[in-house]
Amino acid sequence: MQSRLDRLFAVLLALAVLAGAPLPASAETEVLVWHAYRAAEKAAIEKVAAAYSASHPGVKVTTLAVPYDAFADKISAAVPRGKGPDVFIYAQDRLGGWIEAGNTVEPVDFFLDKPTRDRFIPSTLDAVTYKGTVYGLPVNYKVITLIYNKKLVTTPPRTSTELVATAKKLTDKAAGRFGLAYWYSDYYYHAALQNAFGGRVFEKGTAKPVLNAPENVKGLDLLVKWIDEGILPAEPSTALITALFNQGKAAMIFTGPWFLGEIAPEIDYGLAQLPTLAEAGNAPMRPWMTVEGAYIAAPSKNKDVAYDFVKYLTDRDGARIMALEGRQSPSNKAIYDDPKVAADPVLKAFRTQVEVAVPMPNLAEMTMVWSPATIMMASVAKRSTPPKAAADKAQAEVLKSLSELRRK
Amino acid sequence: MTAPSHRLRFLAGLVLAGGLAAWLAHGFASDARRRVAADGEVRRAVVALRAVTSLVESSGGEGDGARRAVVAWQAGAPGVVQLRVARGMQLEASSAAGDAGGQAAPRRLAREEKPLYDRAQRIATAVRTNREEQGGRKDEVEVERLPSGGLSLAAPLDLDGAPVGIVELETAPLPPAPSTPWWPFLLAVLVPAAAFGLVMLLAGQRRAVLAVAATFLLAASLFVLSRGTVARIGEERRQAAASVAERVREQASLVRSASVSLGLPASAADPAGWDVDPFRRPRGEVASDGSVVETRREAAVEEEVRHLGRSLLAAALLALALLLLIGLGAFHRLGRTIKVNRQAYVYIAPALLGMMVLVFYPFTYGITLSFTDSNIYNTQKPLADLWVGLRNYGDILGDFAFAKKVEGGFVFNYLNFYWTLLFNVFWTVTNVTIGVTSGLLLALVLNTRALALRPVYRVLLILPWAMPNYITALIWKGMFHQQFGIINQLFQMVGLQAVNWFDHPFTSFLAALTTNAWLSFPFMMVVSLGALQSIPADLYEAARVDGASRWQAFRAITLPSLRPALVPAVILSVVWTFNMFNIIYLVTAGDPGGSTEILITQAYKFAFERYRYGYAAAYSVVIFGILLVYGVFQNRYSKATEA
Amino acid sequence: MARSRRDQELPHAPLHVFLGLATLVTVYPVLWVVSIAFSGRQTLAIADVPSDPTFLQRLRAVVPWPQQWSTANFTSVMTDQPFGRWVLNSVVVAIFTTLLGIFLSCTAAYAFSRFKFPGRRAGMMSFLISQMFPGVLTLIPLYIIMVQVLGLGNSRLGMIIVYAATSIPFSVWMLKGYFDTIPKELEEAAIIEGASAGTIFWRIVLPLAKPAVAITALFSFMTSWNEFILAATFMDKEDMYTAPVGLRFFVGGFSQQWGYFAAGSIIVSIPVVVLFLYLQKYLVSGLTAGSVKG
Known part of the structure; x- marks a missing residue:
C-alpha cells in the first residue's frame, strides 16, 4: 500500500514538473521570432538564430515560419493580445497600419545608436521609419531589375531608346515572342517608370495622395507609348511572365529577386540595371523597394534581448548568412565588401539597382491606393482610358475613401 | 400540479425585477459618478500641466531656465508627484525623486526612460x-x-x-470618492413591494388588476429613483466644473x-486655453478670468445626464418586461416545457452549444461594430465612444447612384451596393442552378444499374472537390487568358475568334461561373447520389406495373423523394455561393473595373x-439580413424544418 | 427482388458518351495540375504555340503533358519541410472532426426529425442562420474566443471543435432531411417490442441512414481537410501545422512555386479519394437500399 502511494506521488510530481513547474534550465530568456520564409531563407534565419543562441548564454532564439498569406492576419490577431512573438519580420508595407492600430510594433528609435544607424543603406532605414520614428531594423531589400535571356540579348540596353529598339527586334507577336515583358499593368511594377519622372503617391512627408500628379501622368504616357510599340504581351501576370521567360519567349523582363528561383535551369540569364529614360531627361528608372524589417512586438517582455538579436541579425555575421545562404540582399552596407558577397553577380546587381530605388510608402493610407491604382493601370494598359483621365479618376477615388475614413 | 397563486407570482416578479433594476441603476449611477469624478480629476490635472508647460515655454524650454521654472512651479502646486521635461534624447528638467545628484537633469535619457522618449x-x-x-x-x-x-x-x-x-506630469492619487449609497435603491424595491402587499389584500387573485398594479408601482418607483439619481449626477458635474475653474484661477x-x-x-498664454480636450482644443467651459461659462457647462451637464437617463430607462424597461414575464407565468411554462421535452433538448444541446460558441461571439461583435465608426485610427478606443447609430446602414442602403450620366450614355457605378447586390443575386442563381442540375443529372446517370465503369467515373468526377x-x-483563370489560355486555343481550333474574357463584365462573369460550377457540382452529385438511395425500389416497380413512362416516374417518384435530402443542400449552397469569396477573388478579382465584385468581396475591401x-x-450585417430573408421565405415555401 | 429491369433501362452507349464528356471536362484542369506537378518546373500552365500554329500544334499545346517527366517536385515537397508530419496532423484532425461532427449532428438531426417540441423550427433555423453571417471580420473575434477565452490556441482539440462546429449545420440539415424519409412505423414497432430510444436510434434509424451519414462524413472531413487560415493563425508550432498550411508556403508573397504546390495538392488529394472510395459503397447500392421493410 505504502509503495503504491509513493509511486502515485512520484507520478504526480513528474506531472507537475512537466506542467511547467520552474526548473533551473528554464531560467533562460526565450526570444521568439516569426517569419514567412521557406527553404534557403528559412534555413538561413534558423542558422542565425542558432548562432546567436550559441554565443549568448542564457538566451534562446526560436523561430516560427508562418505562410505569407496568413502572416499579416496572424500578427494582427495575436500580437496586440500579447500572444505573439518577440520579433517578427515583415515587409514595410503593413507597418503604418500596425502602428495606427497600436500595441503591435515597438518603436526602436530610442535603442538606435549612431553606429547601428550608419550600418544600413539609408533608404532601407527610411522604409522602416514611420512619421519620423524608426520602428524596426531593415533586414533586406527587394527591388525590380532587368533580367534578360543571354541567348537573345547580348548587351542589355542602357537607355529607353535602346530598350525599345532591342525589344522591337525580338518581338514576334503572332508567335507569342516579346522583346520586353513585365507585369506593366501592376502599379508596383509600373512605379519604376513613374518614379523616374519624379512621380509619387503621396506628397512628400505627408499622407496627402497625389495619384494624378503631372509626373505620374508622364509615367503612364510612356507606358502607353511602349504598349503602342507592340513590344509587350497582353494581360500580363506573374504566371505569364514566368512562363514566357522560361520558354525563351520573353527576351527581357523587369522583375525582382523572387523570380530567380522560378527560372528554368536551361535558361542562361543575366541581370542588369533598369535603363535610363530619355523621356525623363535621362533619369534612371527608379523602382520601388520593398524592405523587410525586423520589428519588436509591443507586448514583448524581452525587448532588450529582442533588439539585441535584431541587431545581430542585421550585423555582419547575420547579414552574411542571410546573403550567402538565404540569398537575400541585406540592408547592411558593409556586407557588400565581403569578398564572397562582392563576387556574387546577383547580389551585386541588386546592390547597384537599389541605389536609385525609392522605398514603397509605408503609410497606412497606402492600402486604399492599391484598388483604384489597379483599376487605373488596367484601363490604361487596355488603352480604354487616356492616362490623365484614369489618374484623375483614381485620385478622386482615393480622396473619397480617405474622407470617408476620416469623417467625424 | 397546482397552479401557484397569481399574487405570489406578481410579488416575486416585482421583487426580482425591482431588484434587477435597482442593481443595474446602482451600477449605472456609480459608473456615472466615477466618470464625472475622473473627468474632473483629469481636467484639473490637464490645467496644471498646460499651465506649467506655458511657464516652461516662456522660459525658453531648455537649460537652467526650464529647470528653475519647474522648481518654482512645483513649489506652489500641490498633489504633484513629479514633473519631467524631455527633448529628444535629453532630459531637460525633472523633479522625480531619483533624478537628483549624479542623476540630475540635464542628462541623456536612461533605458528605463524609453517610454518617455516614445511618448514624446x-x-x-x-x-x-x-x-x-x-x-x-x-x-x-x-x-x-497609473497603477x-x-x-x-x-x-x-x-x-x-x-x-x-514634452512635459510630463505625474499626480498623486486622490482619496477614493465615497461609494454610492445603496439605500435609495433598496427603498425603490421595498416601497413598491410593500405597497403591492396592500394591493394583494384588496385585489385577491384577479390577474389583470394585479398586473396593472405591479407594473404601475414598479414604474413609479423606478421613475422617482432615476429622477433623483440624474439630479445628483448633474449636481456633481456642476461641482466638477467649478473645481476646474478654481484650478484655472490657482494656476493663473x-x-x-x-x-x-x-x-x-x-x-502670453490665455488660462482659458488650459482646459482642453485631448486634441488641445479649448473646451470653453472656463473663461479667461477663471469663471465658469454657464451656458457651456449646462450643455455639458445635459450631455452627461442624457447618457445616464437612457441607461436607466433601458434598465426600467427590462425590469418591467421581467415583471410581466414572471407575473404572467412565462418562466413557469418555460420550465415545464423543458422538463417535458427533456430528451429532445438533450439531443440537440451539444450541437447547438458547439455552434453557438463559434458563432455567437463573432456575430454579436459584428453587429455591435456595425453601429460604430470603428476604423484603423481608433481601434484602441472603447466601442461606446465610436457609436454612430444607423449611419453606416444609411450610407450603404441610401446610395442610389448606380449609374452616372456621361456624354453618350451611362456609366455604371459598379461599386454601388445595389449594382453589386444585383450581380450577387444573379451570380448565386446561375451557380446554384447549374450546380444542382449537373450534379443531379450525373447522379441519375451514375445510378443506372449495371452501367460499366461506374466506380471509375464516380471517383474522377469528385476530383474537383478533392483538390x-x-x-x-x-488553373482555370490561366485557361481563360486571351492569348495563352487553353480555352481560346480551343476556340481557334474550331475556327472561332479568341475572346478577351476579363475585358467585359459578362464574359468575366462566365469565367468565374465556369470555375465555380466545376468546383461545386461534385458536392451536389454526392448529395444527390445519397438522396437517391432513400427511394424505395418498389415504388418504381409499382409505377412500372401501372404503366408509367420513365419521365412520369421521374416526376412522380424521383423528384419528390429527393426533396428532403436535396432541399437542405440547395438552401445551404445558396448561402455559401452568395458569399463565395475565394472564386471571385482568385478568378476575376472584380475585373473589369469592379463589375464582378460580390457583396462579400466589397465588405472585405472596406475592411482591409x-x-x-x-x-x-x-x-456584413446587410448581407446577413438578405440571406436571412431568403432563408425564412425558402423555409416557409419548402417546409424543410417540418417533420 | 426482381433484377430483370434491364429492358426498362436506357441504352448504355449514350450514357457512356455523356459520362465520358463530363469526365473529360472535369478531369482536364486536374490533368494540368498533374502535368505541372510532374514537370519539375514551377510554371503555371500556358498554351505554348508557335506563330501560325497548325491544328496539330495547337492540339499539342492544349494537351496537358509535361515536356519531360520528373518527380523532383514531389521529392522537394516531401523533404524540404516536414510535409509528411503535416499530412498526418491533418488526418488526425480531420478524422476526429468527422467523428465529432457526425455524432453531434446525428443526435441533433434525429431529435429535429422525430420529436415535436417548442423551439424546433427556431433551432433548425439557427443552424441555417449560423452559415449566413459572412466571415470577413470574424477572424479576430474567433481568435479571442478560441485562444484568449478558451485557451485552445495551438491545440488539435481547438481545431477539431472549430471544424466540427463549422460542419454541423449542413450535417444536421442533411441528416434531418434524410431521417424524414425513413418511415416511422419501424420505430413504432420497436417501441412496442420494448426497445429503448437509444437502441432504436443506433440499431434501426442509423443503419438506414447510411448514405446520408456517408455524405456528412465526407463533408465534415473536407471542411477540416482544406482549411488554411484558421489553422495557420491558431497553431504556434511548426510541427502542429496541417497540410494546407504547409502547402501555402509554396505560394503567396512574391514567389510562386506552382510546381511544388501542384505536387503537394496531389498528395493531399489522395486521402480524400481513398475516403471516397471507402464511402462510395453507401452511395451506390442502387435502388435496393430503399427496401426499408426489411
Missing part, C-alpha cells in the same frame, strides 16, 4: 498629423491612469509653433507669481483596404 515621439507625430489633416484624430495630450491610482499626463512642448519635446496666479520671481516676461481549389481556380471596420461590419 508619439505626441510630436500626433501634433503634425492633426495639423496636416486639419482635424483632431490623435491625442496631443496623453492621459494614462498607483494617480495620473500620468503629457503634453507637447511647443517652441515657435512646433513641438520640440501661480504662473504669474513664478514668472515674476524668475524674471520671465508675463506669459485544393486555390490551385485549380488559378479602406480600414473602415464599422462600415464593413454593417455591410
Whole structure:
C-alpha cells in the first residue's frame, strides 16, 4: 500500500514538473521570432538564430515560419493580445497600419545608436521609419531589375531608346515572342517608370495622395507609348511572365529577386540595371523597394534581448548568412565588401539597382491606393482610358475613401 | 400540479425585477459618478500641466531656465508627484525623486526612460498629423491612469509653433470618492413591494388588476429613483466644473507669481486655453478670468445626464418586461416545457452549444461594430465612444447612384451596393442552378444499374472537390487568358475568334461561373447520389406495373423523394455561393473595373483596404439580413424544418 | 427482388458518351495540375504555340503533358519541410472532426426529425442562420474566443471543435432531411417490442441512414481537410501545422512555386479519394437500399 502511494506521488510530481513547474534550465530568456520564409531563407534565419543562441548564454532564439498569406492576419490577431512573438519580420508595407492600430510594433528609435544607424543603406532605414520614428531594423531589400535571356540579348540596353529598339527586334507577336515583358499593368511594377519622372503617391512627408500628379501622368504616357510599340504581351501576370521567360519567349523582363528561383535551369540569364529614360531627361528608372524589417512586438517582455538579436541579425555575421545562404540582399552596407558577397553577380546587381530605388510608402493610407491604382493601370494598359483621365479618376477615388475614413 | 397563486407570482416578479433594476441603476449611477469624478480629476490635472508647460515655454524650454521654472512651479502646486521635461534624447528638467545628484537633469535619457522618449515621439507625430489633416484624430495630450491610482499626463512642448519635446506630469492619487449609497435603491424595491402587499389584500387573485398594479408601482418607483439619481449626477458635474475653474484661477496666479520671481516676461498664454480636450482644443467651459461659462457647462451637464437617463430607462424597461414575464407565468411554462421535452433538448444541446460558441461571439461583435465608426485610427478606443447609430446602414442602403450620366450614355457605378447586390443575386442563381442540375443529372446517370465503369467515373468526377481549389481556380483563370489560355486555343481550333474574357463584365462573369460550377457540382452529385438511395425500389416497380413512362416516374417518384435530402443542400449552397469569396477573388478579382465584385468581396475591401471596420461590419450585417430573408421565405415555401 | 429491369433501362452507349464528356471536362484542369506537378518546373500552365500554329500544334499545346517527366517536385515537397508530419496532423484532425461532427449532428438531426417540441423550427433555423453571417471580420473575434477565452490556441482539440462546429449545420440539415424519409412505423414497432430510444436510434434509424451519414462524413472531413487560415493563425508550432498550411508556403508573397504546390495538392488529394472510395459503397447500392421493410 505504502509503495503504491509513493509511486502515485512520484507520478504526480513528474506531472507537475512537466506542467511547467520552474526548473533551473528554464531560467533562460526565450526570444521568439516569426517569419514567412521557406527553404534557403528559412534555413538561413534558423542558422542565425542558432548562432546567436550559441554565443549568448542564457538566451534562446526560436523561430516560427508562418505562410505569407496568413502572416499579416496572424500578427494582427495575436500580437496586440500579447500572444505573439518577440520579433517578427515583415515587409514595410503593413507597418503604418500596425502602428495606427497600436500595441503591435515597438518603436526602436530610442535603442538606435549612431553606429547601428550608419550600418544600413539609408533608404532601407527610411522604409522602416514611420512619421519620423524608426520602428524596426531593415533586414533586406527587394527591388525590380532587368533580367534578360543571354541567348537573345547580348548587351542589355542602357537607355529607353535602346530598350525599345532591342525589344522591337525580338518581338514576334503572332508567335507569342516579346522583346520586353513585365507585369506593366501592376502599379508596383509600373512605379519604376513613374518614379523616374519624379512621380509619387503621396506628397512628400505627408499622407496627402497625389495619384494624378503631372509626373505620374508622364509615367503612364510612356507606358502607353511602349504598349503602342507592340513590344509587350497582353494581360500580363506573374504566371505569364514566368512562363514566357522560361520558354525563351520573353527576351527581357523587369522583375525582382523572387523570380530567380522560378527560372528554368536551361535558361542562361543575366541581370542588369533598369535603363535610363530619355523621356525623363535621362533619369534612371527608379523602382520601388520593398524592405523587410525586423520589428519588436509591443507586448514583448524581452525587448532588450529582442533588439539585441535584431541587431545581430542585421550585423555582419547575420547579414552574411542571410546573403550567402538565404540569398537575400541585406540592408547592411558593409556586407557588400565581403569578398564572397562582392563576387556574387546577383547580389551585386541588386546592390547597384537599389541605389536609385525609392522605398514603397509605408503609410497606412497606402492600402486604399492599391484598388483604384489597379483599376487605373488596367484601363490604361487596355488603352480604354487616356492616362490623365484614369489618374484623375483614381485620385478622386482615393480622396473619397480617405474622407470617408476620416469623417467625424 | 397546482397552479401557484397569481399574487405570489406578481410579488416575486416585482421583487426580482425591482431588484434587477435597482442593481443595474446602482451600477449605472456609480459608473456615472466615477466618470464625472475622473473627468474632473483629469481636467484639473490637464490645467496644471498646460499651465506649467506655458511657464516652461516662456522660459525658453531648455537649460537652467526650464529647470528653475519647474522648481518654482512645483513649489506652489500641490498633489504633484513629479514633473519631467524631455527633448529628444535629453532630459531637460525633472523633479522625480531619483533624478537628483549624479542623476540630475540635464542628462541623456536612461533605458528605463524609453517610454518617455516614445511618448514624446508619439505626441510630436500626433501634433503634425492633426495639423496636416486639419482635424483632431490623435491625442496631443496623453492621459494614462497609473497603477498607483494617480495620473500620468503629457503634453507637447511647443517652441515657435512646433513641438520640440514634452512635459510630463505625474499626480498623486486622490482619496477614493465615497461609494454610492445603496439605500435609495433598496427603498425603490421595498416601497413598491410593500405597497403591492396592500394591493394583494384588496385585489385577491384577479390577474389583470394585479398586473396593472405591479407594473404601475414598479414604474413609479423606478421613475422617482432615476429622477433623483440624474439630479445628483448633474449636481456633481456642476461641482466638477467649478473645481476646474478654481484650478484655472490657482494656476493663473501661480504662473504669474513664478514668472515674476524668475524674471520671465508675463506669459502670453490665455488660462482659458488650459482646459482642453485631448486634441488641445479649448473646451470653453472656463473663461479667461477663471469663471465658469454657464451656458457651456449646462450643455455639458445635459450631455452627461442624457447618457445616464437612457441607461436607466433601458434598465426600467427590462425590469418591467421581467415583471410581466414572471407575473404572467412565462418562466413557469418555460420550465415545464423543458422538463417535458427533456430528451429532445438533450439531443440537440451539444450541437447547438458547439455552434453557438463559434458563432455567437463573432456575430454579436459584428453587429455591435456595425453601429460604430470603428476604423484603423481608433481601434484602441472603447466601442461606446465610436457609436454612430444607423449611419453606416444609411450610407450603404441610401446610395442610389448606380449609374452616372456621361456624354453618350451611362456609366455604371459598379461599386454601388445595389449594382453589386444585383450581380450577387444573379451570380448565386446561375451557380446554384447549374450546380444542382449537373450534379443531379450525373447522379441519375451514375445510378443506372449495371452501367460499366461506374466506380471509375464516380471517383474522377469528385476530383474537383478533392483538390485544393486555390490551385485549380488559378488553373482555370490561366485557361481563360486571351492569348495563352487553353480555352481560346480551343476556340481557334474550331475556327472561332479568341475572346478577351476579363475585358467585359459578362464574359468575366462566365469565367468565374465556369470555375465555380466545376468546383461545386461534385458536392451536389454526392448529395444527390445519397438522396437517391432513400427511394424505395418498389415504388418504381409499382409505377412500372401501372404503366408509367420513365419521365412520369421521374416526376412522380424521383423528384419528390429527393426533396428532403436535396432541399437542405440547395438552401445551404445558396448561402455559401452568395458569399463565395475565394472564386471571385482568385478568378476575376472584380475585373473589369469592379463589375464582378460580390457583396462579400466589397465588405472585405472596406475592411482591409479602406480600414473602415464599422462600415464593413454593417455591410456584413446587410448581407446577413438578405440571406436571412431568403432563408425564412425558402423555409416557409419548402417546409424543410417540418417533420 | 426482381433484377430483370434491364429492358426498362436506357441504352448504355449514350450514357457512356455523356459520362465520358463530363469526365473529360472535369478531369482536364486536374490533368494540368498533374502535368505541372510532374514537370519539375514551377510554371503555371500556358498554351505554348508557335506563330501560325497548325491544328496539330495547337492540339499539342492544349494537351496537358509535361515536356519531360520528373518527380523532383514531389521529392522537394516531401523533404524540404516536414510535409509528411503535416499530412498526418491533418488526418488526425480531420478524422476526429468527422467523428465529432457526425455524432453531434446525428443526435441533433434525429431529435429535429422525430420529436415535436417548442423551439424546433427556431433551432433548425439557427443552424441555417449560423452559415449566413459572412466571415470577413470574424477572424479576430474567433481568435479571442478560441485562444484568449478558451485557451485552445495551438491545440488539435481547438481545431477539431472549430471544424466540427463549422460542419454541423449542413450535417444536421442533411441528416434531418434524410431521417424524414425513413418511415416511422419501424420505430413504432420497436417501441412496442420494448426497445429503448437509444437502441432504436443506433440499431434501426442509423443503419438506414447510411448514405446520408456517408455524405456528412465526407463533408465534415473536407471542411477540416482544406482549411488554411484558421489553422495557420491558431497553431504556434511548426510541427502542429496541417497540410494546407504547409502547402501555402509554396505560394503567396512574391514567389510562386506552382510546381511544388501542384505536387503537394496531389498528395493531399489522395486521402480524400481513398475516403471516397471507402464511402462510395453507401452511395451506390442502387435502388435496393430503399427496401426499408426489411
